[in-house]
Amino acid sequence: QALEEEAGDQATTLTNVFDVMKSGSVWRTEMKDRPMVDGPQIATVTGPATEEIYCDEYGRVKVKFPWDRYGNNDDLSSCWVRVTQAWAGGRYGMVALPRVGHEVVVSFLEGDPDQPIITGRTYHATNLA
Template sequence: IPGSSVRPGAYAHTDYDFKKPGADLMAKSAQPFGHKLAAGENYRQPGAHLEVGRGDSLAAIRREEIQAVHQRIAAVGTVRGLYSGCTFELDGFPREDQNQEYLVVSAEYRLFDPGYRALADVASENFKVILGVAPTALPYRPPRVTTRPIMRGPQTATVVGPSGEEIFTDKYARVKVQFHWDRLGKKDQNSSCFVRVSQTWAGSGWGFIQIPRIGQE
């Protein structure tokens, strides 16, 4: 049973590098399908890249991930040996356009015990496989299903660092912190990565800097 869904024809994302605030990190990958809504675009920020080349590669991967479910086919049969991740080639199907190579993206197996069936069903098959397949002509990228943490509004934390020190920063005046919800941190220099500190007034050639001390919120 063939089926299709409307998917955007492009993916775009950008990011920000505080070391190069003027850098344009916008990256886009486009390969529209032949439908009226193919001009649609999926846009994300941040894109998790600090170089345009890396952004272009990630944009292509994300687009392929979104478009991987554009065409899916459901199949039911008694053929054994098919499993998620394998490929097979369909041949001899009445619709010639369906005779091609497919990737199995999902597989469900059903086994039946004849001893618990009515007499009329004894002769029926005892094994059935339900497959979800996609043409291998379309690149397949598995969906990202891991939920990313969401910070719902500003969060405060305690500045931390090595024992006996008052100030602990890197060359960008970033500090390390321990969030109040962190129950594994030891309130030392290993509690987090270096975190930028928001300043009340800053710019190119002017402004001031305030460095939080260890133990301050």
């Protein structure tokens, strides 16, 4: 709103610039930058209630983040997430999979939320050493 006392001796003017689009078109804001995840996050390994270990043929597991209030707490909770191993190579290595209910540390390759990877495991009150 233009106030008369701010106009002085001149007439009040209004300048406006806008873009228009066809009726019925769906409007979406332009995504300027890809979303980034800044640092690791804690999550809980999930799976069917009857399974102690739940993974696919590549050793990936599913997780649930504490901020995901509406997500499932079962085998439908997330995409399959890769798990780092202490030793991994073409003809040698070891596999230590986190169990359902274990708390894990999830990092994101180059901060990309589409590339989660479990980089650690933690102890807590319900998962004592």
